[in-house]
Amino acid sequence: MNEKILLVEDEKTLAKALKFSLEKEGFTVEVAYDGEEGLQALSQEAPDLIILDLMLPKIDGYEFCRRLRRNSDVPIIMLTARNEDIDKILGLELGADDYMTKPFNTRELLARIKAILRRTGQLEQGGRKSIRIGNLQVDLIRHRVTMEEREIPLTSREYALLSFLASNPGRVYSREQLLEQVWGYDFCGDARTVDVHIRHLREKLEEQPAEPRYILTVWGAGYKFKEA
Ligand code: CA
Numbered sequence: 001m002n003e004k005i006l007l008v009e010d011e012k013t014l015a016k017a018l019k020f021s022l023e024k025e026g027f028t029v030e031v032a033y034d035g036e037e038g039l040q041a042l043s044q045e046a047p048d049l050i051i052l053d054l055m056l057p058k059i060d061g062y063e064f065c066r067r068l069r070r071n072s073d074v075p076i077i078m079l080t081a082r083n084e085d086i087d088k089i090l091g092l093e094l095g096a097d098d099y100m101t102k103p104f105n106t107r108e109l110l111a112r113i114k115a116i117l118r119r120t121g122q123l124e125q126g127g128r129k130s131i132r133i134g135n136l137q138v139d140l141i142r143h144r145v146t147m148e149e150r151e152i153p154l155t156s157r158e159y160a161l162l163s164f165l166a167s168n169p170g171r172v173y174s175r176e177q178l179l180e181q182v183w184g185y186d187f188c189g190d191a192r193t194v195d196v197h198i199r200h201l202r203e204k205l206e207e208q209p210a211e212p213r214y215i216l217t218v219w220g221a222g223y224k225f226k227e228a
Contacts, residue, residue: 003117004028006047008038008064009079010056018051021106022113035059039067049113052096053079054089065094071180075116077109131166133228136205136214138166145205152204157182161197162205165215170227172218198223 005027009015012033019029030045032038036058038050050068054061061078068074078089078099089096098112131138135148143159145152154162161182165173173181175191183193202209214226 002026002028003048004030004045005113006030006032006038006041006045006050008032008035008041008050008056008061009053010034011053018106018109021110025110027113033057035061035064038064042068042072047074049117050074050076051079051109051113052076054084055081062094065096069095070176073177073181077112077116079104131163133166133169133214133226136166138163140167147205154201154204158197158201158204161194162201162215165223165225169225172221172224174222178223194223 005022007015007018007022007029009018009031010033015031015033019031022029030041030047032041034057038052038056039059041047042050052061052064056064059067065076065078068076075097076095078094078096080086080089080099080101082101084099084101086099088094089099097116100109100112129139129141131140137146139145140163143156143163145154145159145162161178164178164182175194178194179191198215199209202212202215205214206212216224216226218224
């Protein structure tokens with residue numbers, strides 16, 4: 001195991017102690033002492049996970065998360081004070097994967113880091129060859145989509161969008177995240193591009209495109225694929 005963790009924490013004593021404990025577990029640890037430094041570190045490193053203190057100088061954890069989530073799904077564990085709004089932290093707006101209330105037990109933090117990395121590692125490596133949800137089957141090797149054994153012709157972009165959403169059922173993605181994930185960094189279209197592709201996919205997949213059963217709209221947030 002040599003996963004890279006970015007630790008953004010302005011309490012130097014805590015940061016050093018955590019770095020020490022994490023390195024002892026075999027992680028590579030990069031420390032940033034404020035949000036600005038953290039964002040800089042992000043542009044140079046590609047961490048597998050971020051441990052992020054909420055109260056930080058310059059750019060705080062809230063703002064850090066918002067900027068990060070515009071183009072990254074890297075898991076975040078937030079370090080918070082006792083009275084923080086956990087719904088908001090784990091919710092769509094900030095999208096942290098987990099949180100720890102200070103003061104916390106380092107062993108507990110390690111357990112959560114490992115759980116998250118295990119989960120994301122499975123998602124990435126997965127090794128899945130196809131996805132079946134309801135009557136819909138996505139063949140990830142041949143890039144074919146069938147509905148009740150009947151092949152649905154899709155453009156390559158429609159396929160990319162569908163296979164991305166279907167690989168992460170139940171997870172909500174904003175239009176911006178989908179642009180990022182499916183169209184890539186250099187795409188400079190606007191979010192309506194996503195809506196148009198979703199509409200086309202629904203017309204091809206859904207019995208009643210106006211009442212979709214597979215690709216669902218989450219009002220004010222984005223889209224998600226139906227859970228199996
Ligand atoms: Ca702090």
